[in-house]
Amino acid sequence: MRRGVARLVGLRVVRAEVPPLNLQPIKYQPEPAELCRRLVGRHLQRVSRIGKRLLLHWEAGEVLVIEPRMTGRIIIDPPEGLSHVRLVLDMKSPTEREEAPQQSLVFRDVRGLGSVRLLSEELCRREFGPHKIGPDALDISWEELRDRLSRRRCAIKVGLLDQSVLAGVGNIYASEALHRARIHPALPCERLSRVQWERLAKCLREVLEEAIRFQGSTLSDGAYATPENDQGGYQDKHCVYQRDGQRCPHCRRGIIRRIILAQRSTYFCPVCQPLRSGR
DNA sequence: CATATGTCCTGAGAGC
């Protein structure tokens, strides 16, 4: 998502709109009218990310923080008549010429659990500091992963989803990484062995990097696609996620099971991922 | 403090 939006760096907002909808509004900060007013005329300088939040940096230290949650996504130049559009930014090259090409950045969110906030860089640092958001899952070392989780009693899969422990792992990739690391998702954090921590950190990174390379996972509901509206390709690589009842593609013996941990569907292979501590 | 649960929303699909 970040890479898709980064293609718009250098453009200027010529129009901003929060379209009227017959739906519960998402969380806007400030209110839509002022939000749009403050965005018009701004130049997009940089696009970054903190965990799962997308940050659009404008001049004067303003940052638009987009939090997609479950169904939020960015679409560049969407088809006419798209539903559930929560924010539209029409963007143009910062030239004098009227006929400069225009591109439209749209935030769409069907369930409306996401949010759009315009904050100062200062406030941003305070809101999403290290106390609230852990180190990014793509960077974390196995020692740090262990240090931050190994005294917890919760299931390892639940620990991986805690954004204050490490940032960026969601429900799909928690199951996938644990399968690759051959660790049962319900194993308590405090019972993982050194070898398991090492394997988990490595597998987490591998799974995430591969998923990013394949542009993410478009599930059966088709809710996710890239900002260019391309479907992801990683769903075909999933070994366990939403594959309960199927044979494990790794060992070719186990039948993938679905259990609930912390109210979230969790998938694993009982053969590859036996429930026992590592030692 | 860590952990468990309920809640915010809309829509798709299954089962009857």
Next chain:
DNA sequence: TGCTCTCAGGACATAT
């Protein structure tokens, strides 16, 4: 066809 039920890439408030 229409109803009810379950489920959904997440995070937070609240309670214990």
